[in-house]
Amino acid sequence: MTDFEVHTTSGTEDPIQPLPQLEQVELQAFLDWLSTYGADAQGGVTRLLYDQAWCEAQHALAAKMKEKGLAPEFDQSGNLYGTLPGTGAGKGTGMEEAPIVTGSHIDTVVHGGKYDGAYGVAAGVLALEYLQTQFGAPKRTLQVVSLCEEEGSRFPFAYWGSRSITGVTGLEEVQHLKDQEGITFAEAIRDAGFGLDRKYKPAAKKYGTFIELHIEQGQVLERLGHSIGIVTDIVGQKRFSITVSGEANHAGTTPMSWRKDALAGAAEMITAVRSIALEAGERLVATVGRITAAPGVGNVVASQAVFSLDIRHIRQESIDRCWQDMLQSFSRIAAEQQLGLNWEEHLSVTPIPMNEQIIADIRDICEGEQLSYMYMPSGAGHDSQIFQPTCPTAMIFVPSQDGISHNPLEYTAEEDLMKGFRVLVQLLYKYGYGS
Template sequence: MVEQTATLLEQYSVRMLDMLEWLSRYGADEQGGVTRLLYTREWIAAQEALCIYMKEQGLEAFYDQAGNLTGRLKGTNPELLPVITGSHIDTVICGGKYDGAYGVVAGILALAYLQQVHGSPARTIDVISLCEEEGSRFPLTYWGSGNIAGNYSMNRIPEVKDREGITLEEAMSEAGFGPDSPYRSCLRRWDRYIELHIEQGFVLERSQQQIGVVNGIVGQRRIRVSVSGESNHAGTTPMGWRRDSLAGAAEMISYIRRSALEMGDPLVATVGSLQPSPGVSNVIAGETVFTLDIRHIDRQMLDDYTDRVHQKLRKIAGQEGLDMSWEEHLNIDPVLMHPAIINDLQRIGEMAGISYRLMPSGAGHDAQVLGSQRPAGMIFVPSRQGISHNPLEYTAAEDLMQGFRILTEWLYQYAYRGDRHETL
């Protein structure tokens, strides 16, 4: 019986690999990557395909007003709050096939396997394909999990637009969601959340560990810095009389890099976008806008460094005769994963003979949003060369299968066995 169960689990693992390839066709782009932006045709088609697949696996499938898609394996004890797993299927532009999608696909098949082998759990298990995490189309992140956690509300939809001027509310309505849609409220109650994800870094690969047990997720500050000077002729304006916004921004960016290096790991600070205007060779840039992404596992250190940079950039602007605006559009605090879940995952790894390491997540995940409300945990699998958000994103089949095995075991123990911790 044990051998048959192990064989069946391996069969589900193989199905998971095939399903990841299948899902990557939705939004496949010419560069060999995957582009599925929130509420676009490609994203809608992928969610609907997953909805059909969930039903075929015997799960109850339903949407909420934001567009989160849930597959439910109903428990026999209605007094127990559900345990949730899942991730997201939205991508960056020309992203990889594993980021987010792995956690959704693995969650669906874990529930299908558990139902086939063990029937109904005592505690309901939900797998959710969250409707947005990346923030690639609109300048906001965690829209899906944020609505579940109550950080966002259908009564106060953020007034943000995409690159084509389409508002979030317009896109959501066009996709069939929103406060006037027939779907259920986003708010829900749950007991615990666990997310399976690729590492998106190279720590596991370089340390030759099979699994990462995440102990915390870094906090993030994302800022839009606008530097204003004066556009003028590049040939007739003396150097000493210029109000060159690009030159000022360059000095600011150099300071950001130097100060981050001085502070040291695990702080990271990144300027990922730089847009001088008018952006032509013979005109001094009158305005320059750049983005700033700051991350740290300790909230106080994150706040202190952010304040320090803010003050220094204003000082540079004043010295150069420039104006500066500082617009913070993301403020997410670090979130520690729950100690009991961490201990469970370590023990499962040890019992299965799977090597693991405790590690923080330098990338943001839905687990930090849901983990700010209820206990949460995360499982990482290695990423080849640490590459992610890229068509070259890759995780070996064996590593994907090991992550699936750990997730399935944890769900079994918690939803079927409670604190008795019997193995599959």
């Protein structure tokens, strides 16, 4: 399967049955309602893990789940579940071993949009309500989860919700982390009413399947004119801080050829980042998003420059090779300019392929629903990459207007939202109500 494999629809011999009364589902209205929690003056949404807006939104969702006929329940991390219990008709066949779960996260970046994460949560709640109304209780338990955190916007740690559920990370490993105001993770979770000493059950759970419906956060689907993206892989990432050391000196009296200019060296290294990434091929991306210089004075040669480096690809060997090429280039530049060079790796996430059987089921649904689709990798990280090693996992993308995300201008047309919703409902019906 290639990185971008495109398909048009021609129907199937056994088409998916039409979904009755689907037009009555008010998905956009649900998202508009949820966006009122944390609405900010910039026209966006700011809900950071365990802050007041996040707490209000998560508890309002619990009430909404109950209103929709689901059984709401928090865990110790603050993840929220809405459950549609199964009848147990599959007992003895393994069908009731673990629930089928859909959902995403409701935390945002600062001044973010109303769709990132929230779309998957809202769609999950309404999908379970719809299935119960139309078909009654499922054979296998269905759940929607509103994960407590994915973005890492408040504390320097991402995917806390999914990591706590899968047991990858425990509270003792992150409780010391501090936000920009000096509040520790332990204090924040306690003040929000969660934590190990609370009444809630432990976060660790076992899923039978996890399905995440999400906006693309990119331009590919919109530019190529497709309704659904079937995610094949979630990229791996490496993130570094690169420190270049030189010598501060007078800007007017130090000849150019005698300088040990850390900022000039860093600039040449950053140019090399772009060149190496371009040579590596279209699917590899490398980004320098931040640079600082010291002493940071206009008439002083910089003694130090620190810049960030983010490398992503769906193949680990490509990430590793690109980093080694960049490091070799950085070292050459530093030696030529008599500069010091140090680096620190902050993040290393392995690329994760999605489950092939669920991918095939999503494809069949798209063809049955006459929806144009394409196979594509995710260039952004998601909770699905945390769940996939522990249970069969898949992601469904819908288009993002102009590819804008993490921004108040983030937007997906209601028609596109509903197409993704149709696919999710059909998939949950197949897994929850099928034989």
